[in-house]
Amino acid sequence: MPGLEDLYREIILDHYRNPRNRGELACPPARRAEGFNPLCGDEIVVYLVVDAEGRVSDVKIGGQGCSISQSSASMMSAAVKGRTLDEVRALNRAFKALMTIHESRLEGDEGDGSGTDTPVPDPAVDLGDLAALQGVVRFPVRIKCATLAWNTLTNGLEELAQPA
């Protein structure tokens, strides 16, 4: 059985105890997206302002949930602030890849990845603090907690692509 230290890294606990970018933004100009995890009742609200150059100029996080969903949301907010939408999408892809990493790689067996649909992390994308969440894949029921904020953000970005 994997140990708790794989899941609850110090950086994660720090984001949980001291969440970054917590709050609300006026809509408009901000866009608001809501995400739910129906299994555990976790709820994330993402407020997003994208400026004229297509950069995330401000982001706030609301809602409530467990340490993993809350710290993941906090880290995400810090990671996307000031980034272009393309950079945000690349981060999202890299994070999803981290969350779907193939079990054989956990055992130290690199494999060639052939014959699987496992997304391969892009080494060019630096996940920063978010990389601390990689231990979550050892606890499969918690993966949904970690990805809730990102799925909510993705929905918000899709809405942005539509005319207001």
Next chain:
Amino acid sequence: MATLSPAPHLAPRLDVLDARRVRAEFPIFERCRHLPLIYLDSAASSQKPRAVIEAMAGYYETCHANVHRGVYGLAEEATGRYEQARAAVARFIGAPSAREVVFTKNATEALNLVAFSWGRANLRPGDVVVLTEMEHHANLVPWLMLAEQVGVELRYLGITDDGHLDLSGLDAALDGAKVVALTAMSNVLGTLNPVRRVADAAHVAGAVVVVDASQYVPHLPTDVSALGADFLAFTGHKMLGPTGIGVLWGREAVLESTPPFLGGGEMIRDVRLDGFTPNELPWKFEAGTPPIAEAVGLAAAVRVLEGIGMEMVRAHEIALTSYALRTLDARFGADLVVHGPRASAERGGVLSFSFKDLHPHDIAQVLDQSGICVRAGHHCAKPLLRRLGVSATSRASWYVYNDESDIDALAQGLVACSELFCL
């Protein structure tokens, strides 16, 4: 319910359940990979004693054939075992006749059978169905579906702040009611509801009473007549039996007025190309090959519970619940909020709680590291959790194999949670 007379001068105490001896009959507790199993999730599913596992294996090894079909001796034997199981269940719940005991897949299917077969045949648009705010989704969603499909009106009895059923609006709710469907014991709050009182009032109003007894039958002496129910649903796997078998008990007259639920083999007397004649009770509701080995296992579970004595089971759980409430209160005070009644005589052995600002997911995860299994989430009772103002709770529940040491381990585990998250 009879109370047990204390006899402190006797050693060993014969009036107290010896959970250690009971636990020795459950092979799963021998599973000791890293640390002992501290199982506090019996409200979700109980563990299985050796007698149940062996009864099922023995059935398959020595006398399996399909039931109610073959003329050969083996099939007769299998049919006998299956029908003996029905008789054992009837005896266990005080049913006047085994004809009133229908085997289903689980309690959920039993409740769906009532809503869809009895409900569709007997309810008209605008008819009133009274439910409670503390129901499990299994006793909510079938009625919500009936509201959509037939147009029945749903009314709800609320709960008081201390987790009891609020009966102040009962008379008004019953006005024009055709059905009252309620849980005998909440799977979240542990509340034991005054089923008899509600049933009497419902009958005066001319309503049929449907009781979800999933958390009740495994833990308290049950007499369907004393409860005043017309239908009563429960499941095998929460009462030491196997998964895959549930029970719907119904008063004979009410079952007779209920059309078949699923169609197929077993449930018919005759089939023509232009129609069919259903079988008699209870087989009319048992389409297809039934869960035979599961019925044999359930009968073995009934014998185990009868061997312990259901009044002993109840007394043990009252004692453990009192101990848990005392222990958690002394250790954590206001940091730990128990949802539901405070008096252990008014509740079953199910304890939902909120601990500091910790999320139940995190609590259950940290407890798991100490081998402690508790449930975290909404417990399939989302409307109730909304009423309580929480999105999830942690829930510990106990049974015949638990004792005070399990509660102590839980308290110790909660200290570890608190320390890890520094809250």
